[in-house]
Amino acid sequence: MNKHFYTVIMAGGIGSRFWPLSRQKAPKQFLDVLNSGRTLFQLTYQRFQAICPEENIFIVANKDYGALIREQIPTLKEEQILLEPLSRNTAPCIAYASHKIAAKDPDACIIVAPSDHLILSESAFIISAEKSLQFASRNDVLITLGIRPNRPDTGYGYIQFIEDLKDNDFCKVKTFTEKPDLAIAKQFVESGEFLWNAGIFIWNAKTILKAFETHLPEIASCFNFSDNLYYTDSEESQISKAYLECTSISIDYGIMEKASNVWVLPCNFGWSDIGTWNSLFELLHKDENNNAIKGKYIFTRNAKNCIINVSDDKLLAVNNVENLIIVESDNIILVADKNQEQDIRNVVNEIKSKYREKFI
């Protein structure tokens, strides 16, 4: 295993999409939404143990999740957990981690990944990740993993690649398009030139730090301390200052869409960002009436195509309903049309505006 290979797991998302199952105090990545016995964060961590030395795996998350991270992966050392005093999107998060890793190992080659995605074929993923780390270790490139789309999903970002500009399966990236409408998504998929943006990036430390200097110099200066304060007692206070000063921007918008050395590796490892109840429903085990059910005391009669998730201390009786999301968590109950799940956000926002953090 290459000792210069590093992983950065971004575990900061608040994610109200699975509310009330996911809450601000326990977002999706820290839940066992797949009923697999492990949380998405634990599954992600486990996946990268096969790719880089365990001590080279770094977690970045809001400080509120420090306790959850330590609880779910007790073997992590404190220096592997990078706690953000504020949530500032992915660019500052990656800048922080990149500087910290570079301070330890200037020849580091880094794979950055979200903590809450599903990857069904771990072996295919490991092959793609290692191939990308190898390519990035030898080249001044910013790599993103692209998923071959099997449907015109309007919830994903799309990457257009240039087939002719190819190097060892890696293709030069032409454009990024965030969540297109259905007609455009269909064209994208039919053209064969587009891939889904999985939000998994690979580069060497020097290349990403240079990209920050070029495209986000303000953020670069926040984390590029004149004295090397990483791994010292001063790190926490300097990082607090950096987060207060730096702007909130995504790595996609801040660097990937602007840089000229961006490459994509077309992949096929059974990926889902599990971003919606419906995508979760697809992944879960269903009963003979196509209901995905989790809970200790659940009684259904004439229920079809429902996703049900209720605490073990509650009893739920369901009669003659279809296509419902019925979720109870921590005394909050959601009953919603599974086919109109995008509207749930509006209810959650209304609750948020009325009660602030109380139920969120």
Added chain:
Amino acid sequence: MNKHFYTVIMAGGIGSRFWPLSRQKAPKQFLDVLNSGRTLFQLTYQRFQAICPEENIFIVANKDYGALIREQIPTLKEEQILLEPLSRNTAPCIAYASHKIAAKDPDACIIVAPSDHLILSESAFIISAEKSLQFASRNDVLITLGIRPNRPDTGYGYIQFIEDLKDNDFCKVKTFTEKPDLAIAKQFVESGEFLWNAGIFIWNAKTILKAFETHLPEIASCFNFSDNLYYTDSEESQISKAYLECTSISIDYGIMEKASNVWVLPCNFGWSDIGTWNSLFELLHKDENNNAIKGKYIFTRNAKNCIINVSDDKLLAVNNVENLIIVESDNIILVADKNQEQDIRNVVNEIKSKYREKFI
């Protein structure tokens, strides 16, 4: 106010029809299902305070509900609360109350009523009740109040009366029919000869005791103690013995359908037995989307024609659903099609058979 007028309120029903709102430990009559600030039992008691002296109102209920009764009407004296050691349907309940009242006042004239019905026009009801008590005090008759039907409801019992055999608005009863099917119910309503059986009975003590001797001699003997033990310390043990011995039968089946001196008073006082979620829904205040909502933290979006009732310590978010019953009580949640409410009973029975009393 005639001091020989008495009321017997039957408050024993267990009623799983409003489960999980109504539970074995707190059935419908002891709940404020109408959101009026008073329980159905309290509303019923209040109604009879205008008809007979307060000390002449007797409550009969299973011993499990003694505490609830005392709590809801604190002014009741212990001798007014008749606790049944076992539930044995309405005939033993009425036999017990009739003997006890007759032991105190042989000239008593008694109105017997359920504790969980709604009467919208109290003044019309009082007129009908007083008229019946007057008629019963002078005649050897068994009177039942009949409601003029406004729809072919298949959930009610029907009383056929003989228009020609009339005495002061009271008509002789020809037949009783329990819950007919829809075609028959339609014929009943169209004929004009049928009334709904409200389960409210009026008779004098001598007449009802004689009817028990004639039609249910076994039950009569159980409660007709040789020594007059009512209002003594021996009452409780003798009643326990009586309930163990007597059969379980309704007053309708045991006496009303067999006796020849049964009369009905056609009434019109806005009556409902609130026997179904849909009948309750009709009575409740609805929001602009025709939802009947009770709960402290309820958020609905695109919800229509729903009946929602959730404890004040729970939050419920509802999105894009129609015609649902969503009820939470004591950590039990019911989500059911309002148009198929008769099937809820099957779910409840399944839960009962699996967990006995735990959730019932």
